[in-house]
Each structure stands twice: as structure tokens, then as C-alpha cells.
Amino acid sequence: MAVIRIAFVLIVWLLILSSCSNMPNDIMLVDTNGTKHFHTLQKITNIGESVRFCELHDTWEYVNKR
Numbered sequence: 001m002a003v004i005r006i007a008f009v010l011i012v013w014l015l016i017l018s019s020c021s022n023m024p025n026d027i028m029l030v031d032t033n034g035t036k037h038f039h040t041l042q043k044i045t046n047i048g049e050s051v052r053f054c055e056l057h058d059t060w061e062y063v064n065k066r
């Protein structure tokens with residue numbers, strides 16, 4: 001019975017750690033200079049272009065999705 005409890009706790013612990021460590025790819029982007037940008041908010045401008053708020057630079061930036 002103790003082996004089943006230990007196995008269950010380990011499986012749950014691994015699931016929690018694996019889900020916490022995976023950062024979505026669209027939050028962190030690397031530009032052509034190699035600088036990382038952490039975008040948290042996204043909005044559409046009045047002319048239909050997508051911009052995201054960069055936490056690192058504290059400004060709205062245009063993001064080209066490939």
C-alpha cells in the first residue's frame with residue numbers, strides 16, 4: 001500500500017512540475033538581435049494590426065507571427 005501512495009505522489013508531483021515549467025511559445029519571443037521579449041498583453045490597433053505589450057521594454061511592440 002505504501003508503494004502505491006509513493007508512486008501516486010511522484011506522478012502528481014511530476015505532472016505539476018512539467019505543467020509549470022512549460023512557458024507558451026508566444027509569450028517569449030526572440031528578435032533578430034537575440035534579445036528576449038516577454039509579451040503579456042495583446043491588442044488589435046484601429047487599423048487591424050496586432051501589437052503586444054513587452055514587459056522588458058515597458059512598451060507596445062508590433063509582432064510578426066511566422
